Amino acid sequence: MTDAPATDHRLPTSSTRSRRRLSWDVLRVVAVFCVLLQHATHTGPANHAELGTLPFTFVLSMGASTLMVISAYFACASLAKGRPGRFLRNRLARMMPAFAAAVVLTFLVQRWVAPEGWGQLDGRDVVFNILLLQAWLPDVRMVDFAYWTVPVQVVAFAAGALLCGRALGRGRALRLLLWALVAVPLIVRLGTFEPGPLRTASDGLGLHRAQLFAAGAAIWLWSRGRLGGPHLACLLTAAVVAQEIHSGELASTIGFGVLLLAVCLAAGGPDWDRPLLRALSRPITWLAGISYGVYLVHQEIGNVVMVRLAERGFTSWSLLAGFVGSAVLLGWLLTVLVERPAHRWLTGPQPAWLASAVLFSWVRPPLFRPGSVLARASVTGQRRTGRLLGAEPGRGPAQIQRGSGGSALPSAEPSPRPVSQASARSAEARTVSGIAVSPPNNSQVR
Numbered sequence: 001m002t003d004a005p006a007t008d009h010r011l012p013t014s015s016t017r018s019r020r021r022l023s024w025d026v027l028r029v030v031a032v033f034c035v036l037l038q039h040a041t042h043t044g045p046a047n048h049a050e051l052g053t054l055p056f057t058f059v060l061s062m063g064a065s066t067l068m069v070i071s072a073y074f075a076c077a078s079l080a081k082g083r084p085g086r087f088l089r090n091r092l093a094r095m096m097p098a099f100a101a102a103v104v105l106t107f108l109v110q111r112w113v114a115p116e117g118w119g120q121l122d123g124r125d126v127v128f129n130i131l132l133l134q135a136w137l138p139d140v141r142m143v144d145f146a147y148w149t150v151p152v153q154v155v156a157f158a159a160g161a162l163l164c165g166r167a168l169g170r171g172r173a174l175r176l177l178l179w180a181l182v183a184v185p186l187i188v189r190l191g192t193f194e195p196g197p198l199r200t201a202s203d204g205l206g207l208h209r210a211q212l213f214a215a216g217a218a219i220w221l222w223s224r225g226r227l228g229g230p231h232l233a234c235l236l237t238a239a240v241v242a243q244e245i246h247s248g249e250l251a252s253t254i255g256f257g258v259l260l261l262a263v264c265l266a267a268g269g270p271d272w273d274r275p276l277l278r279a280l281s282r283p284i285t286w287l288a289g290i291s292y293g294v295y296l297v298h299q300e301i302g303n304v305v306m307v308r309l310a311e312r313g314f315t316s317w318s319l320l321a322g323f324v325g326s327a328v329l330l331g332w333l334l335t336v337l338v339e340r341p342a343h344r345w346l347t348g349p350q351p352a353w354l355a356s357a358v359l360f361s362w363v364r365p366p367l368f369r370p371g372s373v374l375a376r377a378s379v380t381g382q383r384r385t386g387r388l389l390g391a392e393p394g395r396g397p398a399q400i401q402r403g404s405g406g407s408a409l410p411s412a413e414p415s416p417r418p419v420s421q422a423s424a425r426s427a428e429a430r431t432v433s434g435i436a437v438s439p440p441n442n443s444q445v446r
Helices: 022-047 063-079 084-112 123-130 145-163 171-191 197-205 207-223 229-247 250-268 275-279 281-289 291-297 299-311 316-347 352-363 373-388
Strands: 430-432 435-437
Touching: 022 063, 022 250, 022 275, 022 281, 022 291, 022 299, 022 316, 063 084, 063 145, 063 207, 063 250, 063 291, 084 123, 084 145, 084 291, 084 299, 084 316, 145 207, 145 291, 145 299, 171 197, 171 207, 171 229, 197 207, 207 229, 207 250, 229 250, 275 281, 281 291, 291 316, 299 316
Parallel strands: none
Antiparallel strands: 430 435
C-alpha cells in the first residue's frame, strides 16, 4: 500500500486545498439510508410482530457492506501517507468512544424504555460488547446486531497498519493478498462446520467480510493507475460472488453490485456536481458527516421508538418517520457530543497523562488544597529543590536553569502559543504526494 502512486487524475495536484467531492457524501447517505430502511421495514417487523406492517418493505441488505468498501478505500488513501501508527490511532479515536457510548445508550433504552421482555441484556453483555469480544464468546448477547461492522473494521484497520510498508503491502504481493482475502474465507466457510474453533476464529476476525476490504483496496489501486481495469473487474466479480456465498441473499448481492459500480464511478470519474445535488449539498454533507453516529444508534433504539408510537395509535408512516428521525437526531448528538470531542482530545498534542493532571489539579481533592498537610509538604520540597540547584529566594522551579544546557524545568503554566488541533468538520480533501486523501477528521475518511 506504500508504492509511489500515479498522479491523481481526479483532483488537482496543487499545494492548495481542493474542494470536497460531493460524490462520496452522496454514496454515504444512500448507503446509510439503505441500512435504515431495511432495518425499519424488514428486520424490525420480522423480530417484533407487534410493529405490524409498515408502508413498504425494503429487503435489500447492501448498505452496510457498501459502507465497508468505502471505508477500505479511504483507509488505503490514509495508509499511503506512510504513517500507519497515526492512521490506526486516528481511526480508533474516531470509532471507539462513540461506539462505547452507543452501546451503553442502547442498553439503557432496552432496559428502561423498551416494553417488558424485549431486552435480556446485563452489564456483562455491555462490557464484552465494548471490548469487541461478543463474536468470540457464545454466551454473550449482542447489544445491537448492527454492531457487527465495528470489530470487523478494527481488525481490518489493524491489519492494514501492520502490512503498510512491508512486502505484503505493496507490488505484486499486495495484489495476491487481495485475492487471498476473497478466496481464503470461502475455503474456511466451505471446509469447516459450525460451531468449531476455526469457524469461531473466522467469525471473530470478520474473515467472512474480508472481500469487502479487498474490493475497496482494489478500487483505490485502480483509481491511482496501479491496477488495470480487467484485473479490477475480475476481482470485483469474485468479491460479489463471495458476498453471495457468505450471505445467501441473491437480491441483496445484486443491489450491492450496483452500489459497487457507483463506488467505482465516484473513485475514477468526475465529481457528481449536478444542479440538483449541488442544491442539496449542505444537507447531504451534513448527513454524511454524522453517518457513523446514525448507524450506531438506529436499529434497536429505532425499534423501541416505533413500538411506543404504535402503542399510541400512530400510523405506519409515522412509525417509519419516528425510526428515521430518532436515528438522525441521536446520531447527530452522538457525533457532536462524543465522537468529535473524543477524537480531538485523543489525537491532540497533549498526552493523556497531562490532561489527567490538569483535571486532577482542577478538581483539587481536599488533601491537596492550600493549607493541607500534603500541600505544605509539596511547597517545602520545592523550596529545598531550589536551594540545592542554586535558585534565588522567591524563584519557582520553573525559573531554575539547568547549568550550561540552558533547559528549564517544565512549567506548570500553559504555553501562551496557540495549540493547533485538527478540525472535526474539515470539508476539503488534501493532495499528498499525488494522492487525494482526506484529513483524519474529515467525514469522508471514515
